[in-house]
Amino acid sequence: MTIPGFTGKVLRVDLTSGKVSVEALNWEWAEKYIGGRGLAARYAWQEIKPKCDPLGPDNVLMIWTGPVQGTMVPLNGRYLFATKSPTAGGYLDSYVGGHLAPELKWAGFDGVIIMGKSPKPVYLFINDGEGEIRDASKIWGKRVEEAQKIIRSDLQDDKIRVASIGPAGEGLCKMACISSDLYRQAGRSGIGAVMGSKNLKAVAVRGTLGLHVPNMDKLVEVCKESFKVDGLDNPDNAGMITDGTPILIDMSHNSGILPTRNFQDGTFEGSAGINSEALKAKVLVRRRACFGCVLACASFSRVKEGRFKGAAVEGPEYETLALCGSNCGVDDINAIVMFNQECDMLGLDTMSTGDTVAYAMELYERGILTKEMTDGLELKFGNLDAYIQMPDIIARRTGNLGKLLGDGSAAATKKLGGNAYRYEMTVKNVELPAYDPRGSIGMALTYATSERGADHLRAFPVGVEGYGNVDPWITEGKAALVAEDQRRTASKWSMVFCDFLAVGYPSMAKLYNAVTGKNVDEAYLRHAGDRIWNLIRAFNVREGITGKDDVQPYRIANDELPSGRTKGHKIDDKDFQMILKEYYGIWNWDAQGRPTREALQAVELDDIIGDLDYLK
């Protein structure tokens, strides 16, 4: 069996022995799990030894694409890294755009499986059907932009696409990301630390083989229609085309869910300094697109004047503007561009870093962190002198403060003890995205049940609760809303589409069929989504992560928001527990949040039941 769209080849790299080999894609899994997320999860189930140390040699780091990457299908320019999470402790996949995904397909591979640990720093070069482990002694310790420059010069090819960690990943910082094409980040849950733990600095890719499917003319015709219907002419995309994600700053502020001063407020008096209008007026240079994207939502920005002059970045995106802006009490977009640039080039996730800096600022203002513990820094909300130093301090674990914060908010809480936990904004040790659940109870359930920690890309009920017409505080229907969206994203991320491709199941099926020549329908993709969501939950249960870990942060349950639309709101634990219980029922999981035998059998996961002790 083969499926058009896939190259049919997987590169396997054993960093311990230095052996590189090419193997056939598991076609049965490619069919059953679509690609991307589903395929990565099934390989993870097989490849990752249960209960292994996420930062030890037994963990496996994988790169995956799906059937549509490298074709002309709109908004396909994404790929994912998958591994066992060093923070949440379960299955972790982290997605990234740019131009590396098609390059990998054109180099002849659907995926890469990286095992073991290299005895010395190396990088992986993938080129037209082959892989080579190369010495990285010249780039270890370098910032991301420098690493890319040296690799391209070393290999004498400026077209090479590079995904690299920075000093943060090398130092196993649990907020480390992998930066791809400099400005695109596989950001969440500390995936950059896994790469660092393997002594792997970068993955460099060059492909000139291209990709062909049997019915090219038909596919091109379907794509041209999709560019318009699902892309340019779709009203859901209007804001993405004109503004990109920064448009959400005003929307969140007006809805009272804009994280402000470590989630102490849901509105920010300085929001006009960090919103889309400020970005366009002060720093925007031009719009950029990932491969195959007709929207071009990204802003390439450069600071034009003042103390941060010259700082440049693709962004800042909404999450960065909010978590590194309002959440840190910062209303200066120039400072945020500088902070964003430093995070990208040091290899830090701006979301977790922004939240952790905000957390430390609150602890300092409350006297839990003393000036001695901050090495003399006046770590107050909005103090740019302190703020701007934080990425470097965290990435390099400099001084008392760097040592305290280098592994993120949850690790800092453990070191501090006392009442610090009341101000820590995480679920499963991963910092919250920029949608305060106190104005969207569905987001509380989403954050609690996302496999890789607090996450807005597994379900997005805030779209209708925070920005739409659904009452954000009633519990009725919210468990079903979240479950339905988790099913949808499991399917959509398996095709590795961008979030902003406005497609439902029928359009996804049309594009999938045009590439693969198959004839699947909506029911098929929904069912695959159910299978993938259950498989990932089972992975976490196998690691000991169950309902006890599906929680909400202390503040969300106990502190009322003080202003705006959400004034006076918190999420009572009894409401939260009620929708959580209902949610487990929808998935047919047991009271501990574990998939039942029947739930797994209903989605043809019989082959993993034997690996689950609780079902024996």
Added chain:
Amino acid sequence: MRMKLKSDETKCVGCLLCTVACSAKHLKTFNPEFSDCAVEDRFPEPGDYHVHHCTQCDEHPCSEACPEEAFYMDDKLGIWRIDWHKCSGCGNCVEVCPYEGCWLNPKDKSMKCDLCDGNPECIQVCPKGVYELVKE
């Protein structure tokens, strides 16, 4: 009558759809290496895109420099095209082109825009209106 392809690279966002549409049309493959247009991504400095393609210029030094006489006039469109059966991959055309409008692909054949018989794919797929077909 002569047709020309013009581009306004200030509108380019670097999606590369023009390149894969071009290779799909001509060679039934998605592969920018075999495209008659190319987009150079120049970030962070100067922070722009540089779009390359044949402009069907008046001088056509490419055809003059070709030792194999691989270039021929397409009377319908009024443009110089290349016959790959004759192209030896010497690269003379690439060297003499003042506009960086042609180049050698990995199989050492000169890549030069043929305007898709008057209905260029790049124009059809570009979401930002970078390309324009001009009749003179």
